[in-house]
Amino acid sequence: MTPAEPTRTAPAHTEPTRTEQATAGHVERLWAAVCDRDEHTAAEVVTGAAAAGLAPESVLLDVIAAVQRRVGQEWADNRITVAQEHAATAINERALAALALTAPTPAPTLGTITVACVDGEWHALPARLLAEVLRLRGFRVDYLGAQVPAPHLITHLHRTGPDAVALSSSIATRLPSAHATITACQAAGTPVIAGGAAFGPDGRYARLLGADAWAPDARAAADRLARSPLNRPAGGHQPIDDLPHLADQEYTMVSRTSGQLVKAMLSGLEETIPAMRSYTEAQREYTAQDLAHIVDYLGTALYVDDADLFTGFLTWTAGILTARSVPARFLVPALDLLAAELRDFPRSTALLTAGRSALPARDVPGDHDR
Amino acid sequence: MVLDGNGALLAANEVATLLVPPGDTVPDWLATASAADGRVHGDIGGRGFEAHPVPHGDDDSVTWWLVEDTDTRLAIEALRVERERTALLSEVSSALLASLNLDRCMDVTARLAAEHLADAAVVIAPAARHRYPAVLCVRDGDPVRTRLRVHPEDVPGLAEALQGFPPVPSRWIDPASTPDWLRPDGFGEIGSVVVTPLPGLGVAAGALVLLRRAGQPAFDEGEEVFARLFAARAGAAMSAARMFAQQNSITETLMRELLPPTLHQVGGVEFAGRYRAAQDTERIGGDFYDVHPTADDDESLAVLGDVCGKGLEAAVLTGKIRNTLHALLPMSGDHLRVLNRLNDTLVNPHSTRFATMVLASVRREGAGVRLRLTCAGHPPPFIVRADGQVEEVASRGNLVGVMPRIEATSTTVTLAPGETCLLFTDGITEAHGGPLGGELFGEDRLRRVLADCAGMPADAIVEHVQMLAAQWIGDRPHDDMAVVAITAPRGSHLTAVGGHGPGRYTA
Numbered sequence: 001m002t003p004a005e006p007t008r009t010a011p012a013h014t015e016p017t018r019t020e021q022a023t024a025g026h027v028e029r030l031w032a033a034v035c036d037r038d039e040h041t042a043a044e045v046v047t048g049a050a051a052a053g054l055a056p057e058s059v060l061l062d063v064i065a066a067v068q069r070r071v072g073q074e075w076a077d078n079r080i081t082v083a084q085e086h087a088a089t090a091i092n093e094r095a096l097a098a099l100a101l102t103a104p105t106p107a108p109t110l111g112t113i114t115v116a117c118v119d120g121e122w123h124a125l126p127a128r129l130l131a132e133v134l135r136l137r138g139f140r141v142d143y144l145g146a147q148v149p150a151p152h153l154i155t156h157l158h159r160t161g162p163d164a165v166a167l168s169s170s171i172a173t174r175l176p177s178a179h180a181t182i183t184a185c186q187a188a189g190t191p192v193i194a195g196g197a198a199f200g201p202d203g204r205y206a207r208l209l210g211a212d213a214w215a216p217d218a219r220a221a222a223d224r225l226a227r228s229p230l231n232r233p234a235g236g237h238q239p240i241d242d243l244p245h246l247a248d249q250e251y252t253m254v255s256r257t258s259g260q261l262v263k264a265m266l267s268g269l270e271e272t273i274p275a276m277r278s279y280t281e282a283q284r285e286y287t288a289q290d291l292a293h294i295v296d297y298l299g300t301a302l303y304v305d306d307a308d309l310f311t312g313f314l315t316w317t318a319g320i321l322t323a324r325s326v327p328a329r330f331l332v333p334a335l336d337l338l339a340a341e342l343r344d345f346p347r348s349t350a351l352l353t354a355g356r357s358a359l360p361a362r363d364v365p366g367d368h369d370r
Numbered sequence: 371m372v373l374d375g376n377g378a379l380l381a382a383n384e385v386a387t388l389l390v391p392p393g394d395t396v397p398d399w400l401a402t403a404s405a406a407d408g409r410v411h412g413d414i415g416g417r418g419f420e421a422h423p424v425p426h427g428d429d430d431s432v433t434w435w436l437v438e439d440t441d442t443r444l445a446i447e448a449l450r451v452e453r454e455r456t457a458l459l460s461e462v463s464s465a466l467l468a469s470l471n472l473d474r475c476m477d478v479t480a481r482l483a484a485e486h487l488a489d490a491a492v493v494i495a496p497a498a499r500h501r502y503p504a505v506l507c508v509r510d511g512d513p514v515r516t517r518l519r520v521h522p523e524d525v526p527g528l529a530e531a532l533q534g535f536p537p538v539p540s541r542w543i544d545p546a547s548t549p550d551w552l553r554p555d556g557f558g559e560i561g562s563v564v565v566t567p568l569p570g571l572g573v574a575a576g577a578l579v580l581l582r583r584a585g586q587p588a589f590d591e592g593e594e595v596f597a598r599l600f601a602a603r604a605g606a607a608m609s610a611a612r613m614f615a616q617q618n619s620i621t622e623t624l625m626r627e628l629l630p631p632t633l634h635q636v637g638g639v640e641f642a643g644r645y646r647a648a649q650d651t652e653r654i655g656g657d658f659y660d661v662h663p664t665a666d667d668d669e670s671l672a673v674l675g676d677v678c679g680k681g682l683e684a685a686v687l688t689g690k691i692r693n694t695l696h697a698l699l700p701m702s703g704d705h706l707r708v709l710n711r712l713n714d715t716l717v718n719p720h721s722t723r724f725a726t727m728v729l730a731s732v733r734r735e736g737a738g739v740r741l742r743l744t745c746a747g748h749p750p751p752f753i754v755r756a757d758g759q760v761e762e763v764a765s766r767g768n769l770v771g772v773m774p775r776i777e778a779t780s781t782t783v784t785l786a787p788g789e790t791c792l793l794f795t796d797g798i799t800e801a802h803g804g805p806l807g808g809e810l811f812g813e814d815r816l817r818r819v820l821a822d823c824a825g826m827p828a829d830a831i832v833e834h835v836q837m838l839a840a841q842w843i844g845d846r847p848h849d850d851m852a853v854v855a856i857t858a859p860r861g862s863h864l865t866a867v868g869g870h871g872p873g874r875y876t877a
Contacts (some may be wrong), residue, residue, distance in 0.1 A: 090830035161471030189468030259807020292805035
């Protein structure tokens with residue numbers, strides 16, 4: 001929505017506002033059904049919205065996707081657990097399936113698109129939404145779902161010969177996998193359009209990793225693919241050409257030794273923060289997972305050679321931990337310990353220094369409750 | 371020869387006189403050349419020469435020494451053409467080898483041929499069900515796929531080219547006799563047509579028809595040789611793609627029976643299953659699950675198991691076990707009998723094939739679900755109660771395929787709405803990894819995970835468990851992992867449906 005222009009004198013209640021109000025109503029009802037885990041009502045809300053005249057694409061992207069964003073936000077704000085997020089997503093996905101069954105799909109007149117998630121990506125709903133939008137626009141779609149190992153995808157490409165692959169990834173740490181998948185698809189002669197939060201808000205990582213196109217959302221992706229087919233990739237491309245900095249092997253080293261690095265950080269933290277010594281097994285494991293995330297993101301930042309990816313993750317984590325009433329004060333000492341482990345690696349050291357200065361200083365070490 | 375400042379011939383030695391006989395004019399390129407520009411090239415009497423200037427100091431006149439370079443220039447020109455063709459062939463190869471998809475290979479062949487060899491190209495593959503898959507492409511246009519219902523005998527050489535026998539060279543055909551189906555729309559008058567076989571990898575890959583418009587030069591010998599090289603590459607790529615498609619369709623057909631089924635509601639009970647094979651290149655392995663509705667209308671039999679071994683061989687064994695269990699369905703009221711019959715088929719002095727499994731007879735009772743569970747050497751399932759309590763099912767028994775008789779105890783469990791019974795294979799609990807690396811996922815961790823899953827729908831639980839196990843493993847190797855959730859649905863609308871005949875609630 002654009003802010004109202006002050007010079008305009010038209011009354012506030014214009015046509016779009018009514019549609020928007022109706023859409024907001026559908027969103028609220030679907031949200032309630034999803035929270036109640038009531039798949040029957042959820043299906044009724046979306047099919048009802050379509051029956052009431054809302055375009056199926058709008059039901060998908062302005063109702064179902066809106067509710068899904070809210071599910072993600074609720075998790076980030078610690079109002080629901082990961083398991084509840086999964087349950088809510090499952091209900092939302094069933095509502096989508098109900099809509100897909102009832103909405104009339106035009107006979108495919110445009111090209112064939114394979115929609116898949118990167119290996120290790122479990123957030124399938126954005127890809128599923130895109131698949132349905134593309135179907136509505138007149139594409140023939142092969143939807144492969146979440147967690148697609150690259151060998152399956154490539155076999156599928158050889159078997160079916162689609163015009164493009166739409167590759168979805170929401171988690172930045174899957175970027176190295178995404179790169180491997182993009183280059184594999186291109187080597188099989190198929191161009192790739194990338195989408196999802198992992199590729200950055202401006203799609204910078206999609207460009208960096210050599211994707212043939214990038215779209216900020218499902219609508220834009222469908223628009224792009226409908227405008228003209230993506231060019232077939234030229235042969236002879238070497239993945240290392242995209243990322244010459246990988247020659248220093250820092251990424252390989254950090255990702256291979258991730259377990260040892262986490263161990264070193266964990267035992268170092270136990271010395272620095274005395275309260276950690278009395279952690280329960282579960283608390284210790286949560287902390288180990290947080291530390292493993294730091295190492296994962298450091299590795300990914302090394303892979304794409306972008307400090308923003310690492311600092312962005314750290315400030316986000318600090319926010320999430322605060323939402324979970326966990327003091328984020330272990331972050332700075334953790335970074336210091338990691339920096340000590342990686343002192344011989346110049347790019348890692350620079351990233352960790354940048355990460356440390358992005359975090360507000362924490363002075364008093366104390367409890368890390370869960 | 372010596373030329374004055376205006377390019378007029380002043381003197382010539384004997385050899386130069388042969389080139390420019392007295393009375394002839396000096397060619398323009400030499401007459402207008404300036405000594406200051408150094409060496410110049412040009413033709414005299416159809417031969418190429420390089421002229422080296424020696425300016426005379428005293429006036430504008432210049433002595434030009436002529437050296438013939440016809441052969442050198444022909445060689446350089448031939449080298450350029452060869453280099454271009456090599457570069458083109460390498461481009462052709464990489465474009466053709468990129469895809470193992472036959473349609474794509476034919477598109478690429480037609481497009482490249484129209485771009486580099488002719489004004490238009492038609493690629494025709496051997497017939498499938500009396501139709502010839504074909505791709506037409508006009509230069510600078512997009513390839514167009516069709517399926518031709520034609521008689522290739524109408525075009526001289528085409529039938530032989532498509533058959534790959536008898537061996538035929540490229541054939542010139544009379545442009546006037548070219549059938550309409552070989553003429554691209556709006557192509558205009560055809561000047562020359564040549565039919566080239568596409569030799570494959572021991573099998574005929576098809577034929578390539580090249581068309582040039584009237585007014586364009588016909589194909590010369592060099593171009594024909596090049597067209598044959600092109601055809602050899604295109605043919606190899608097309609027959610590789612065809613073989614891949616054949617192998618793939620065989621694999622797909624055989625695999626379809628071995629793939630884990632998609633589970634849904636049966637008899638008013640939610641079922642969901644998820645499978646991850648040990649090898650990322652495979653979709654099947656040694657774990658399996660099934661849910662069968664039984665003749666006794668409201669009861670269904672769910673099975674989850676794990677056979678010894680990995681990969682395709684193990685998958686084939688799961689197929690046998692799944693079929694046998696399906697056939698034993700009429701006796702599913704007695705789990706021990708089912709297991710013993712299955713055991714009889716597996717116990718064999720010549721091989722050590724064994725399996726572990728859980729049988730669950732599932733029946734909707736009111737709003738809840740009643741389960742009769744029997745474990746045969748398999749990790750006992752977990753029950754996730756509505757309040758988040760996680761209980762282990764107390765059934766034990768021997769594995770199948772080792773001992774002559776199976777001993778096992780069955781247990782009965784009742785699920786209230788929203789409660790789940792989770793069946794899993796040891797690929798989950800024995801997953802190695804975690805934040806520190808090398809740690810077991812373990813049953814305790816699985817219990818903790820399930821405690822958070824109270825009241826969740828079946829598909830959300832299996833996805834949640836598989837996701838956490840996958841994240842635990844990371845990029846490390848792992849075993850086959852299978853999970854099945856049997857859930858008593860929450861909410862009243864399902865009770866309204868429950869009760870009469872299996873067809874009504876199978877989604």
